[in-house]
Amino acid sequence: MWPCSCGASCSPRGRRTRSAATSGSSPPTSEPTMLLEATGVRAGYGKLTILQGMEIAAEAGKITTVLGPNGAGKSTLMKAVAGHLPITGGTVCFEGEDITRLGALASARAGIGYVPQERNVFAGLSVADNLRVAALAYEGAEARVAGVLERFPILAERRRQAASTLSGGERQTLAIATALVGAPRLLLLDEPTAGLAPIFVQAIIDWVRTLTGDGMAVIWVIEQDPEAVLAISDTTTVIAAGQTRETLPSAELLEPGRLESIIFETDDT
Numbered sequence: 001m002w003p004c005s006c007g008a009s010c011s012p013r014g015r016r017t018r019s020a021a022t023s024g025s026s027p028p029t030s031e032p033t034m035l036l037e038a039t040g041v042r043a044g045y046g047k048l049t050i051l052q053g054m055e056i057a058a059e060a061g062k063i064t065t066v067l068g069p070n071g072a073g074k075s076t077l078m079k080a081v082a083g084h085l086p087i088t089g090g091t092v093c094f095e096g097e098d099i100t101r102l103g104a105l106a107s108a109r110a111g112i113g114y115v116p117q118e119r120n121v122f123a124g125l126s127v128a129d130n131l132r133v134a135a136l137a138y139e140g141a142e143a144r145v146a147g148v149l150e151r152f153p154i155l156a157e158r159r160r161q162a163a164s165t166l167s168g169g170e171r172q173t174l175a176i177a178t179a180l181v182g183a184p185r186l187l188l189l190d191e192p193t194a195g196l197a198p199i200f201v202q203a204i205i206d207w208v209r210t211l212t213g214d215g216m217a218v219i220w221v222i223e224q225d226p227e228a229v230l231a232i233s234d235t236t237t238v239i240a241a242g243q244t245r246e247t248l249p250s251a252e253l254l255e256p257g258r259l260e261s262i263i264f265e266t267d268d269t
């Protein structure tokens, strides 16, 4: 990693960001600890540039939600921040270090956990082996697996079961547990509750609140029915057409009509 060009504290600079100090999952703090600050990020697939100068930040102990229409670039942004896509412009600063060109493995080892929207477990492997594969990137793999199984009894009960035989909610639990094996300080969740039964939606919300209570920063890409997640979120970044439109306190989106107007404003179809 290299010293970050955006400053050792990764403090926000000159963008439409307003503090959510009085809302969301955590009490207000006078000195926000900005774990991640991505500015001017450009990335895409081959010659196709999807992210056209994206900005997002994440603060320790806080939940940042990402909202935008289908195809806006939400998943692409998560992949870029996690090092799964090359970044062709801009800077990603994590804990005061420039991680823009670190790549996926080094980003994970640096403390960024990532739960992709799709193909986030090895279907043919058992629950325990999925966790072991994730733990291979770190020291003390077996202890890490044991720790995660202790945290998720639902997975411990199914440790020998193939991931392909899990329910949707159990499989998503495994995907999240896999990301937690590395004890990340920032967790990226790409639509983790999409299509899940309400009991699993609530379980994931509860886990995330516990994680942020312990100081983890979470960036959560939200899906069509976002009110429950917005209610526990601190800040929301609204994106459309590969650009950050606005970052605002999530509580504002729960005001009558506000969410609908944002969705209408960003829908290009």
Ligand SMILES: Nc1ncnc2c1ncn2[C@@H]1O[C@H](COP(=O)(O)OP(=O)(O)OP(=O)(O)O)[C@@H](O)[C@H]1O
Pocket: 045, 048, 050, 068, 069, 070, 071, 072, 073, 074, 075, 076, 077
């Ligand atoms: N592997 C890929 N190769 C080429 N283009 C891609 C690839 N993955 C995504 N795209 C394109 O990038 C754009 C942004 O996709 P992305 O999945 O990031 O959007 P999104 O906001 O997450 O959408 P959704 O809400 O539907 O998940 C889309 O136009 C999509 O077709």
